[in-house]
Amino acid sequence: MNEEAYREYVVARMDRLRRMAYLLCHDWHTADDLVSNALLKLYRNWSRAQRADNLDAYVRRILLRSWLDERRRPWRRESSTDEVPDHPAPLPAPVDDRRLLELLRQLPQRRRAVLVLRFYCDLSVEETAATLGVSVGTVKSTTARALDTLRVSIATLGVEA
Secondary structure (H helix, E strand, O other), X not given: OOHHHHHHHHHXXXXXXXXXXXXXXXXXXXXXXXXXXXXXXXXXOHHHHHOOOOHHHHHHHHHHHHHHHHHHOHHHHOOOOOOOOOOOOOOOOOOOHHHHHHHHHHOOHHHHHHXXXXXXXXXXXXXXXXXXXXXXXXXXXXXXXXXXXXXHHHHHHOOOO
16 A cells, blocks of 8 residues: 555645535534544545545545434434523423314324324224224324424414413
8 A cells, every 4th residue: 555645645635625524514523533534444445545536536425424424323413502401391381172173183184093093092003003004103103293293283372271
């Protein structure tokens, strides 16, 4: 392996790679980590990379894939705050039956059916799936979407007790 050629390439492209990484993630520390990972991968495959038709495009692809891999990591979905809450978030005000029925009417038929079977008829996920003739996964995802829709609708109503 020609380490001198690798060093020359990295020195010439380092600023450009850092800027590209920053534009992807909007954080200089993460950008530096991404560039480090990409350059490590490039170093491991330097002999193959030198044979590429467009070495800059090859490295950009490594950097982009490193960023995508980084975003998929579960710990990246967490966010830190300055303050730890001392008390739980307040519960929303209760919704009266008439408003709840109106919100249920606004749901698409399948979502409404899943909520009624699951929570009014107290059927299990498997029983609901068998009743509707759909898969268990469909019942789970439909339930989640229907509940999200109801939560948003209740929040936008500015519900009063």
